[in-house]
Structures are given as structure tokens and as C-alpha cells.
Amino acid sequence: MKKLYALLFCLALFGLQNMYSQGSPDYSGGLKVNLNEDGSKYFRIISWAQIWAQHNPDRPLDANGNEQSELNFSLRRARMLMYAQISKDFLILTHFGLNSLNADNMSAIGTGERSQLFFHGVWGQYRLTDNHAIGGGLHYWNGISRLNNQSTLNMLTLDNQRQAWATLGLSDQFVRHIGVYLKGNFNKLQYRISINDAITNNLQANTTPTSNGAAVYSGRRLLGSKDAGRTYAGYFDYNFLDQESNFLPYKVGTYLGGKKVFNVGAGFFLHPNGAVSADGSGALTGEDVSIFGIDAFYDAPVGDNGAAITAYALAQFNDYGKNYTLGRTYETGSLIHGHLGYVIPSESKTKFQPYFQFDNRQIDALNDAASSFGIGANVYFSGHNSKLTLEYFSTKYANTDAVGTLTLQAMIYI
Template identity: 70%
Template sequence: MKKIYLIAVMLLFTLKGFSQGSPDYGAGMKFNLNEDGSKYLRVISWAQIWGQYNSDRPLDGNGNEQADLDFSVRRARVLMYAQINKDFLIVTHFGLNSLNVDTMSPTGKGDGSQLFMHDAYVQYSLGKDNAVGGGLHYWNGISRLNNQSTLNLMTLDNQRQAWATLGLSDQFARHIGAFAKGTFGKFQYRVAINGASTNNLQASTTPVNNGPATYTGARLLGSKEAGRTYAGYFEYGFLDSESNFLPYKVGTYLGTKKVFNIGAGFFSHPNGSVLADAAGNLRGENVTIFGLDAFYDVPVGTKGAALTAYALYQNTDYGKDYRLGTTYETGSMVHAHLGYVLPGKSKTRFQPYVSYDERQIDALNDNASQLGIGANAFFSGHNSKLTLEYQTLKYATNKSVNTITLQAMIYL
């Protein structure tokens, strides 16, 4: 009987080493289940806490003015993955998001304060570099940002419209279905066929006669006609190869790798949206999203400086004149962000950055634009950092919304 023991391995990184850029974290917490470590359980935990200032917050539900300063738990997560050998893997990921004074509940049993499952999937290897699996998973299509890890974001948060199906056909950017992923030399791929959620952000919505499309196909037309979604993302790496052991894409390597990738992806949901004619008769309309992107992340010079650049074009068709709040709309988007790790030999590193995106909105025949200016202070790579960001959003003819956010993040 082989002894079960806990090993906490602490290794200093090199340029080709740990991809998160921490000089302290190393291999993290790993429960080895045999002597050579081929059977193991790995545990990762992280939290992101926000303090956010906005002097133009709307009135609350009772018509009262809201405080300028608000606090929230943006994310609190635990991720575990384990294997009994290299041919089998199980991934479990749970936590909560955006807990604040309006979503808390007296005894922690309200919807907003509940832990829920983010990922729960199994995977089977097909040789060294390819695998298939199934369950609640994050092997998404469209773009790098639609597969973004929240552990190593360069900007304060992900570009929201890039999580283009979140709450519409899935559970918080995760579908239930089957996937295949792998590598052929410099080429990586991920493809999936999934079920479409019937209980989405428009669970109580019906289309208006001769009105815009609603994302209600799976519920109103049934699973046979509108119950499947299809996704894929494909990329070619010209420099160092990135890991695709887990689905989560790195936001910035802080100079620990040299990466230049170009990618293309898609999401398709036949009859995912619904239109009603003048008589109220329903018909399905296909949802189609595709993206083209490029990611560049390299060390610069010899004093620890590093450059991160990313650009995305996304074309989104949710159906005729579709719009949901200021988050989802049929139209197109261009997004880019750029960050620079300042040179220096200190353990604390600083990374100023800027992001910008422009969205074209079919239903309004108008645009939305968003600018973010911020900086990261890395005390131990991504494992301990502060992020300060100013963001301004101009949505069509609406008044600009300006927000300042300070985030404290630790992950172990």
C-alpha cells in the first residue's frame, strides 16, 4: 500500500518555467498519490476583491440614491483536478461571483451568495497531445478571450462581450456537452458539441410580433429543433508553445515566455433565437458568432521588461435587431489591449496598460465604445497583485459611465 502524502513544491521560475510569472509559487499545492507523482490531486484557490467608485450610479429599486463607493467579492473560486494516470483526468471548479450588499442574504442561502459549479468534466487522452471529454466544460470557441483564465488577466477583467454566450446558451460561459482538443506541432484546436440551456437570461421572454429576435429557441421551439450548439477555436503559434492541458488561456506571461499566436473561432446555435410574425407565428433564427484574434507576449531587453498585446475582431449575429441591455447585441466589435511590464530587478513589478473597444449595434444603428486605463502591481507574479483601473463606457446616445476600480487578488 503506497503512502498518501502532501508535497508542497516551491521552485523558482525561469524564462521557460512557470507561466504565471511568480518567483515564489512554483508548482503549488499537489497531493501525490504515489511515489513518482503520476497519480495526484492538484488544488488551486483564488479570490478577487473589488472597491469601486462611481459618482453616477442609478437610483436603487426604491428610488434612493446609491453610495459612490461599493465593495464586492468579484470572484472566490476553488479548482481541483486529478488523475490516476496520464490517460484519465477529472476537473472540478466551483465558486461564486459578484457578491455585494445587494446580493448577500441573511443566512447565506440566497441566489447571489450561493456557490455553484463552474466546471465538472472528465477527459480521456488520445495519445500524447490529443484528448476527448465531456461534462460541464470551458472548451469554448470564438476567441482567446472567450476561453480566458481569470487567474492571470492583464486588464482588470475580461472584455465582457467576448464572453458572448454567457447566460444565453450556457451556465456562466460553460456548456454541458462533449469536446475534443489537442495539438499538432504548432497548431492547437478545441471543438465542442453541446446542449443549449432553456433557463437563460430571457427565461420569461417571448418575442413581440414583428419585433426583434429573442434568445429563446431552446425553450420555445424545443430541444430537437434548437437544442444543440457547436463551437471551435483554432490557433497557430509562431514562437513558444502554450499549454492546453486546461482550457484557460493566459492573459499575460510577464516575460516568462515568448508567444505570438493567431487564432480564429466560431459559435453556432441553429434556431437559437426566435422571431414572431404579424400573426404571432414563431420561427427560429440561427445564432452565429465568429472571431479573429492575435496575441503577442514577449520579454523586452535584459532588465525584466515585457510587452503584451492583443487584438480581436468579433462578428455577432444573435438574430434580427437583437439587443439585451448594454451587454449583448447583434453587430460587430473590435477590441485591443496593450500592456508593458516596466524594467527592473525588484520583486515587485508594475505593468501599466490600456484597452479599447468599439462595438457596432444593428438595432440602434449606432456604436458603443469603452476605454480602460490601468496598472497592475505584482508582488509575487499573478499570485499576489493589485490592479487599479479607470474605465469609461459610452453606449449609443446614453451618458458616459465612468468607474474607478481597485482590485486585490491572491491565488494559491
């Protein structure tokens, strides 16, 4: 524990020395370069990093049967995003970076199979009208829920609810599909819909269905792209109070009271024949994958002293095929998720936001449930641009013992 306390102290100093460097409310975010006099043509670059230190006393033995350290460091995210408005009608966006770099997956010289750097998005967009646009490429205009369209720059909790990124690595590349999308709004109703190709070499690229009847998510690989190669997604949310921006697809996690927002949304993801099962003779049958979500988001100031509340709730219904499970992440069944945060009143630029989150998952294949809860706090030295997050998160999966992890994150973005 002495090592952990020393680590917390050092990372706190790291955050303090950056508290006046950049960030909202006194920093607009990113490097914007105008390409003409009126600024209608420009490009903007945004970069961010999230550094983690995790303490987990319940880590399993490694592949050689050795005990593992309870304290570990990782680079959770290191990203760079650039978008350019080359005219009032055309936009291009490029997003690349890495995720979860640690001592076990680093490469000796930064190359080879363990290289982490890849494109998270590359798409072009054409403005149809002031309120509607069409685009295509490797994009993040997803369906299902707000959390499946979550920005990683301004989450309330330490990280996103993992099961809410419900197609990650199954039909897409890290929650991004290659396809076309249509997005816009009709007054207070925002929408995004897309038609995409499913990935062939997904997380189950080396898995074959067996006669136990459980589905495998490998429809495109086993049945062909004609019958199982297309996915369809959409998300619709009604903005009862302040209108949120949908210029980019990334949904804000918490505005810290900077807006007064109340949205109710619903979305879907459909992949005909996305999963495959086998009968006793080994004959393969396609099964449709369908995921639906209903959610609500509220973020508003409380009084005039800097206090604010953020609340979110999601009900998600997953059908990946009969008795589908993959690890402890994907299951046919249902998910209920909620989180709540409160910005403590303060006249200072430094703000404190304790929060709580919970999940309950029903798992058809196990005829059982999984549950988790997290409690933590954000310290904002200059909004989301410079912050520390400390969170304790515990998960109990079916009849196994609960596993708890303490994580400290330092985040900077410009």
C-alpha cells in the same frame, strides 16, 4: 475623495503584507499531492480571491428612489479548482465558487435564492494520444476567441472584455456548456471543438417574441430541444513562437515576459434556431445564432532587464438574430477590442505594468455604436499570485452620456 484615498491606502497595505507569502516567480502554484511514488497520479488544488472597491459617481437611484453610495465593495470572484490525474490516460476537474458578491445580493444566512455558490466546471477527460484528448461534462473548452477561453487568474486588464464572453447565460451556465469536446494540437496548431446542449432556462427564460420582429434568445425553450437544443463551437490558434500549454482550457492573459508567444487564432460558435422571432400574427420562426472571431496575441520580454510587452487584438462578429439586443451587453453587430501592457524594467520581484484597452461595438438594432476605454496598472508583488490592480474604465453607449468607474482590486491565489 478622502474616503477613496483612505481605501486605496488600506488595500495597498493588504497587498504589501502578502508580497512575500506566495506567487510566481518563487511559487509553483497550488497544492499538489502525489498519489504514487513517481508522481504520475496526483491531485492539485488551486484557490483564489479577487476583492474589489469601486467608485462610481454616476450610479442611478435605487428601486425606492434613494441615492446610492458612490463607493462600494464586492467579492468579484472566490473560487476553488481541483483536478486529478488518476492515471496517465484519465483526468477529472472540479471547479466551484461564486462571483460578484455584494451588499445587494448577499443572503441573510447564506442560503436560499440569493446563494451564489455553484459549479463552474465538472468534466472528465480521456487521453487518445500524447497530443489529443476527448472529454465531456460541464466544461470550458469554448470557441470564438482567446478571450472566450480566458483564465481569471492572470488577466492583463482588471477583468475580461464582457462581450467576448459572448454566450454567457444565453446558451450556457456562466460560459460553461454541458457536452463533449475534442482538444489537442498538430505541431504548432492547437485546436478545441465541442458539441453541447443549450441551456433552457437562460437569461430570457421569461421573454416572449413580439411582432416588432426583434429576435429573442429562447430557441430551445420555445421550439424544443430537437430543433434548437444543440450548439457547436471551436477555436484554432497557431503558435508561431513558444508553444503554449493546452493541458487545461484557460488561456493566459499575460506571461509578464516569462515566455515569447505570438499566436494568431480564429473561432466560431453556432446555435441553429437558437433565437426566435414572431411575425404580425404571432407565428414563431427560428433564427440561427452565429458568432465568429479572429484574434492575435503577443507576449515577450524586451531586453534583459525585466521589461516585457503584452498585446492583444480581437475582431468579433455577432449574429444573435434580427435586431437582437439584451441590456447593454449582447447585440447583433460587431466588436473590435484591443489592449496593450508594458512591464516596467526592474530588478525587483515587485513589478509594475501599466496598460490601456479600448473597444468599439457596432449595434444593428440601434444603427449606432458603443465605445469604451480603460487605463490602469498592475502591481505584482509576487507574480499573479499576489497583485493589486487599479483601473479607470469609461463606457459610452449609443447616444447616452459616458459612465466612468474607478476600481481597485486586490488578488491572492495559491
